[in-house]
């Protein structure tokens with residue numbers, strides 16, 4: 001997942017370079033960036049969940065990592081000099097001329113990569129739920145997300161440097177993309193190593209089940225997908241997820257410019273303030289996962305995370321324009337980082353508590369699917385609101401971000417309502433969302449299983 005998240009953002013700091021090198025306009029870049037979600041939104045994610053529940057973690061993980069490598073290779077070819085002047089490039093450039101042929105093929109590659117990336121996301125979640133059932137599941141998920149956030153932070157620093165690596169006078173987008181493609185290949189090999197370990201775990205679990213005289217698990221059925229869609233609990237979690245993440249990932253795209261416009265600072269200073277957001281989340285998410293495993297309070301963490309997000313977005317909308325100071329912006333970014341630790345740390349480990357193991361893959365995939373719809377639409381909506389709120393403004397340093405930020409804050413309010421609803425339902429129906437993953441007797445059992453004795 002580290003290499004996947006790095007590949008997602010490898011081009012983000014290179015927008016102006018690809019514009020000069022390959023003639024991608026900001027619009028073309030926007031279409032390319034949105035391509036990541038297209039096939040997923042049009043149903044691939046639903047299929048991915050079914051494949052995961054039918055075929056298992058090992059097959060689906062290998063398939064998803066292969067899809068990522070294939071998509072990355074297509075994108076690498078599209079932006080390389082090799083592709084320039086080929087018959088395919090000439091043909092692709094001959095229609096919808098505002099989108100260069102290289103951008104079209106790169107978007108196609110990114111679409112394939114996006115399928116693999118989201119499929120890998122649900123596979124990893126199911127694999128962690130399987131490996132850490134009744135153990136440090138939230139800590140494991142928190143560490144996985146933290147590693148991914150560090151990847152995002154790292155690639156923003158590495159990518160521009162790699163672009164200048166071969167020829168500082170004539171930077172190119174090819175080395176960073178080639179580097180991340182090679183990393184994805186290493187990721188595929190790592191997953192293959194994991195499949196061997198997972199096979200061993202299955203053998204151990206099978207032996208244990210036989211020893212305990214447990215009956216065989218019920219098989220996944222296609223009708224389970226319909227059952228998930230019919231579950232009120234699923235919709236509450238999915239709505240909370242789409243509303244919360246739509247106010248985070250799309251915000252990430254506009255955050256640096258919003259800070260520049262409010263504070264009148266350059267892009268580097270704005271990035272220097274903003275980079276504390278993923279880093280703060282990377283540090284705190286595993287710590288909160290550890291807390292959730294031992295103390296519980298998952299639903300409360302979701303509510304607190306949504307509340308913090310509302311405060312931060314309202315600060316950016318209403319307070320920062322009036323009191324434009326770097327410390328205020330920095331404080332709000334740090335608070336948002338805390339919020340971005342609370343919600344993911346609590347949300348993803350809650351799913352195995354409320355969904356049956358045999359359709360866990362489909363449950364994750366359907367939540368991702370609803371989330372992907374929001375992630376693909378909200379950047380467009382925010383762009384429209386920003387343009388409509390700034391008629392006649394041509395200087396990108398002079399945008400008024402009040403309305404887009406209010407829109408993000410209102411998503412937080414809706415997420416909060418779903419969080420409160422979830423906590424109320426949990427109190428009534430006892431789903432265990434507020435309970436720890438590890439109870440004291442389970443903890444003793446883990447120590448026993450590991451052959452250690454507790455003091």
Ligand SMILES: NCCCC[C@H](NC(=O)[C@@H](N)CCCCN)C(=O)O
Pocket residue numbers: 008118121122124125144145148245249344348368371
């Ligand atoms: N094992 C993965 C848990 C989900 C982590 C979550 N990621 C997502 O929700 C993705 N569907 C969307 C990522 C979009 C990145 N461009 C997260 O918190 O990162």
